[in-house]
Amino acid sequence: HFGNRRLRTVGExxxxxxxxxxxxxERVVRERMTTQDVExxxxxxxxxxxxxxAAIKEFFGTSQLSQFMDQxxxxxxxxxxxxxxxxGPGGLSRERAGLEVRDVHPSHYGRMCPIETPEGPNIGLIGSLSVYARVSPFGFIETPYRKVVDGVVSDE
Structure with a gap:
């Protein structure tokens, strides 16, 4: 659930x-500075x-989270x-993920679309942000809400 879960964005x-x-x-530069002539x-x-x-190419070429964009x-x-x-790294694997992890949780409300998930082995493990949801600078999913007072939706 999204109680205290933080997203790691692509930029991160x-x-x-x-x-x-x-x-x-840095390691290569330090090594060369000790072996080469100062002048x-x-x-x-x-x-x-x-x-x-090489590190950037490795990420885009071999990471589980890197894929061609659907255009x-x-x-x-x-x-x-x-x-x-x-x-992916730091997350779950398809084999270890049980039914409880894949189910819709009340904390997903307004943050993650309960319908848009693939069929097959990835069901519930891959989803989409809901319409008005956004990722805060700290990596938490934020969503707007309206206050309900005595059964009436207010403008707050």
Whole structure:
């Protein structure tokens, strides 16, 4: 359920990969600084961008969360961009996910569409944001609501 669940956005996942690549590049630069002559060192000889590029390519090429965007029509593209997945690194696997995890929970109300989920082994593990839902800067799904006072919907 979405009680305290935080989403990891695409930007956050790519940021982690860039951080991994930069740490690898830092290790190479430190190693080269100790082995090369101080007077002959230039930034071009020290810095090699390949570890960063390799980390980004690895994410887009081999990650479970990376896939080609569905561009059949504008609606399918928009739906693909609003997709949520409980699978992947740090998440569940299809085999370990029981029926309780796949079911609709009251905390999904207004945040996740209960209808739009694939059939087959991924049912309930992949979903979509509901119409007015958005992801906050902290990674929580927010949705607007109206206050009901004595059975009447107010403008608050």
């Amino acid at each position: 996942l790519i940021q982690n990969q860039i951080r991994v690549g930069m740490s690898r590049m 002959a060192i230039t930034p071009q000889t020290l810095i090699n961008i390949r570890p960063v590029v 059949n029509n504008p609606l399918s593209g928009l739906t693909h961009k609003r997709r949520l997945s409980a699978l």
